[in-house]
Amino acid sequence: MKILSLISASILCASVSVVTTADGHGKGYPFKNEIQARMNVMNLYGYYLGELGAMAKGQSPYDADAATRAANNLLAMAKLDNTTMWPQGSDNSVPALDNKTRAKPEAWTTYPEIVDKHKALITAATTMAAEAGNGLDAVRANIGAVGQSCKGCHEAFRGPKLKGHSH
Amino acid sequence: MRLYKLALTTCLAGAVIFYWITAPELIEQDALPEHTVNLTNGEQMFWVGGCGSCHAADGASGNHKLLLSGGLTLDTPFGAFVAPNISPHDDGIGQWSDLDFVNAMIKGVSPEGKHYYPAFPYTNYQRMPVTDVLDLKAFLDTLPPVAGKADDHSLGFPFNIRWGLGLWKWRYLDGQSFEPDPTLEDAINRGRYLVDGPGHCGACHTPRDRFGGELLSSYLQGASVLEVNEHTGEQSSGWVPNITSDDNGLAEWTQEDIAYSLETGFTPEFDSFGGSMSSVQDNIYHLSASDRMAIAAYLKSLQ
Numbered sequence: 001m002k003i004l005s006l007i008s009a010s011i012l013c014a015s016v017s018v019v020t021t022a023d024g025h026g027k028g029y030p031f032k033n034e035i036q037a038r039m040n041v042m043n044l045y046g047y048y049l050g051e052l053g054a055m056a057k058g059q060s061p062y063d064a065d066a067a068t069r070a071a072n073n074l075l076a077m078a079k080l081d082n083t084t085m086w087p088q089g090s091d092n093s094v095p096a097l098d099n100k101t102r103a104k105p106e107a108w109t110t111y112p113e114i115v116d117k118h119k120a121l122i123t124a125a126t127t128m129a130a131e132a133g134n135g136l137d138a139v140r141a142n143i144g145a146v147g148q149s150c151k152g153c154h155e156a157f158r159g160p161k162l163k164g165h166s167h
Numbered sequence: 168m169r170l171y172k173l174a175l176t177t178c179l180a181g182a183v184i185f186y187w188i189t190a191p192e193l194i195e196q197d198a199l200p201e202h203t204v205n206l207t208n209g210e211q212m213f214w215v216g217g218c219g220s221c222h223a224a225d226g227a228s229g230n231h232k233l234l235l236s237g238g239l240t241l242d243t244p245f246g247a248f249v250a251p252n253i254s255p256h257d258d259g260i261g262q263w264s265d266l267d268f269v270n271a272m273i274k275g276v277s278p279e280g281k282h283y284y285p286a287f288p289y290t291n292y293q294r295m296p297v298t299d300v301l302d303l304k305a306f307l308d309t310l311p312p313v314a315g316k317a318d319d320h321s322l323g324f325p326f327n328i329r330w331g332l333g334l335w336k337w338r339y340l341d342g343q344s345f346e347p348d349p350t351l352e353d354a355i356n357r358g359r360y361l362v363d364g365p366g367h368c369g370a371c372h373t374p375r376d377r378f379g380g381e382l383l384s385s386y387l388q389g390a391s392v393l394e395v396n397e398h399t400g401e402q403s404s405g406w407v408p409n410i411t412s413d414d415n416g417l418a419e420w421t422q423e424d425i426a427y428s429l430e431t432g433f434t435p436e437f438d439s440f441g442g443s444m445s446s447v448q449d450n451i452y453h454l455s456a457s458d459r460m461a462i463a464a465y466l467k468s469l470q
Contacts, residue, residue, distance in 0.1 A: 042438075043436070045437075046436045046437040046438055047437075049437040050435075050437040053433065053437050057423075057427060099404055147431070147432070147433060147437075147439065150438075150439050151432060151439040151440075151441075151445070154439050154441045155441060155445060158441055159442075160392050160404075160405025160406065160407075160441070160442045161405060161406045161407070161408060161441075162404065162405070162406055163389075163391075163406035
């Protein structure tokens with residue numbers, strides 16, 4: 001009898017894990033791939049903005065071509081349609097995910113507000129791409145607006161930092 | 168019979184000691200120095216002290232942080248604290264003397280002689296010299312008066328009993344004003360004052376023991392977010408990062424990176440500050456560049 005229930009328990013476990021794999025296309029936790037993919041996109045935003053920021057801060061010399069390239073790349077990244085990276089149920093109110101993602105459920109429950117925040121980034125990045133080649137002052141004048149668009153979305157839709165993660 | 172008497176005297180002595188420990192300690196009027204007010208310094212103390220992050224309306228930023236109507240609720244494991252109105256209005260602290268204000272900031276005691284809860288970070292503000300507190304009061308007096316009382320706290324037993332706080336203060340309020348360390352550079356001393364005193368960085372970045380006192384053995388080494396998760400009602404799993412210069416902290420940040428992040432809200436990876444740090448940064452933005460560099464120098468000195 002004991003053995004039987006053990007077996008059925010492991011069958012149950014197996015089917016649960018099949019279900020999560022089917023759902024989340026990854027092992028370990030639900031929506032692992034999607035969550036990691038969107039984090040990677042965010043880190044690329046940070047990379048390109050950082051190239052512009054280094055010039056704005058005076059850490060690297062201003063170069064019109066390099067600035068334009070970074071700004072164009074940021075804009076191209078921002079314009080990607082990454083809808084599939086944000087599936088329902090992949091937020092930090094899901095117990096299995098509260099230490100895996102910082103995305104707040106409001107990103108879904110107040111939809112389409114997050115779309116407006118995303119559009120604000122595209123608008124700011126478009127201006128930056130047009131201006132970045134026009135001198136260091138132009139980079140400095142526009143970087144604040146790009147940064148504010150990142151911050152605006154983070155304040156609304158990103159929860160607190162997680163222990164042991166650098167981000 | 169003798170035993171009984173002994174028990175009675177011990178009990179009485181205990182009660183006297185208990186009263187003595189839990190009775191508020193005050194600064195007297197004649198201990199206040201002669202002081203010519205410096206409003207610029209008062210304004211800097213206001214911003215580094217972050218008064219507007221708690222005493223302005225929820226979510227206020229920029230100039231709205233100067234309207235100190237109170238009302239922000241801090242949900243903690245001890246219950247919900249509501250920051251009161253501290254604008255220069257009768258509903259706020261409009262009728263307060265300088266001495267009332269100094270005793271609130273440094274001793275955590277109200278004009279009626281009641282203990283304040285340490286959700287008001289006076290364990291940090293006690294480091295401020297009285298002159299900085301007087302400058303701050305003078306600056307607060309220049310701000311717009313706002314009418315309206317904030318709600319009461321909603322705390323369960325035993326946290327709703329204020330005199331019990333006397334015991335807590337006896338343990339955690341040491342009464343020490345900031346003393347510069349003569350072996351350190353001026354900038355590092357200045358940074359240490361701003362961090363430990365008005366800036367109260369440790370109120371969030373230092374973990375707390377189960378009575379809510381800062382664990383100084385883990386000074387600025389990171390802590391759980393104190394607030395309760397609004398969705399689950401449980402203690403949040405969020406983390407306030409280590410800001411010392413060790414490997415789990417800011418080892419890879421330069422002094423300039425730290426100062427830049429406090430000015431702009433951007434980390435070296437160009438991620439933006441979030442959570443309660445975004446309001447802190449919004450305050451620190453108003454400091455002088457040299458004070459931000461001093462804070463950064465001090466954090467870099469903590470290996």
